Amino acid sequence: MDITVFCSAYSLDEKYTAPAAEFARLLGEGGHTLVWGGSDAGLMGLLADGVKEAGGRLVGISVEFLAHKTYQGADELVMTRDLAERKAQLLARAEAVVVLVGGLGTLDEITEVLELKKHALHDKPVVVLDTEGFYGGLRTQLERMDAEGFLPRPLAELISFAAEPAEALARLKEKN
Numbered sequence: 001m002d003i004t005v006f007c008s009a010y011s012l013d014e015k016y017t018a019p020a021a022e023f024a025r026l027l028g029e030g031g032h033t034l035v036w037g038g039s040d041a042g043l044m045g046l047l048a049d050g051v052k053e054a055g056g057r058l059v060g061i062s063v064e065f066l067a068h069k070t071y072q073g074a075d076e077l078v079m080t081r082d083l084a085e086r087k088a089q090l091l092a093r094a095e096a097v098v099v100l101v102g103g104l105g106t107l108d109e110i111t112e113v114l115e116l117k118k119h120a121l122h123d124k125p126v127v128v129l130d131t132e133g134f135y136g137g138l139r140t141q142l143e144r145m146d147a148e149g150f151l152p153r154p155l156a157e158l159i160s161f162a163a164e165p166a167e168a169l170a171r172l173k174e175k176n
Contacts, residue, residue: 002059003027003172004035004094006109008102009069010042016101017043019131021050023100023165028054030169035093037086038062038078040071043100048074061089087112091122096172099128099135107138117158118151126159129168135161 007020024047027034034051037044038060048058048071060074063086070077080086087109091097099110116122128135139161146155162168 001030001172002033002035002093002095003098004090004096005047005098005100006090006102006106006113007036007047007100008043008106009037009039009045010103012043012101015132016134017046019129019165020047020100023047023098023129023168024050024056025054026165026169027051028056031056033057033059035059035061035090037090038071038074039066039069041069043102045071047100059093061086061093091116091124094124096125097127098168098172099126101129101131101134110138114158118153125172125174127168127171128159128161129165130161130163 020043028051034048034056036047039045039062040048052058052073058071058074060071060077061080062070062077063080063083067079078089080089091113097113099106113126117126130139142155142159145151151158160171162171
């Protein structure tokens with residue numbers, strides 16, 4: 001399965017890197033392809049290293065202004081003009097989407113993916129690996145939107161949350 005992963009390009013505490021490394025190992029051992037932002041920095045680089053070491057394939061989708069941070073060991077590297085084109089390519093290449101911890105860029109990516117799914121412009125499974133409850137606030141907000149009628153589809157059709165890496169991968173397989 002080609003799995004797009006959104007995550008941070010920053011170096012983070014082990015409480016976040018250890019689950020990401022485990023998820024990477026599971027992807028690689030499962031023969032999956034990681035489709036990601038193409039960076040060698042921070043959590044992105046750790047994820048790519050782990051998938052590659054475990055036998056998975058790497059497809060990086062980067063952007064021209066970040067060319068100096070691209071992962072040199074990718075099986076395929078696509079360069080885009082801007083962030084909007086990159087997001088479109090990341091979703092187009094995905095059979096499923098997983099969200100790991102991240103900052104504003106990750107939040108932008110996940111909200112766009114959910115907005116497109118809400119309008120039935122894709123129906124790919126979306127799973128958040130909610131390490132250390134990092135996305136508890138987002139989950140609460142989405143549940144409120146669902147409960148108060150702001151979503152035209154039930155939240156459970158748009159996204160699911162997993163506490164552990166193996167659970168995240170299992171949820172993708174359930175929905176595929």
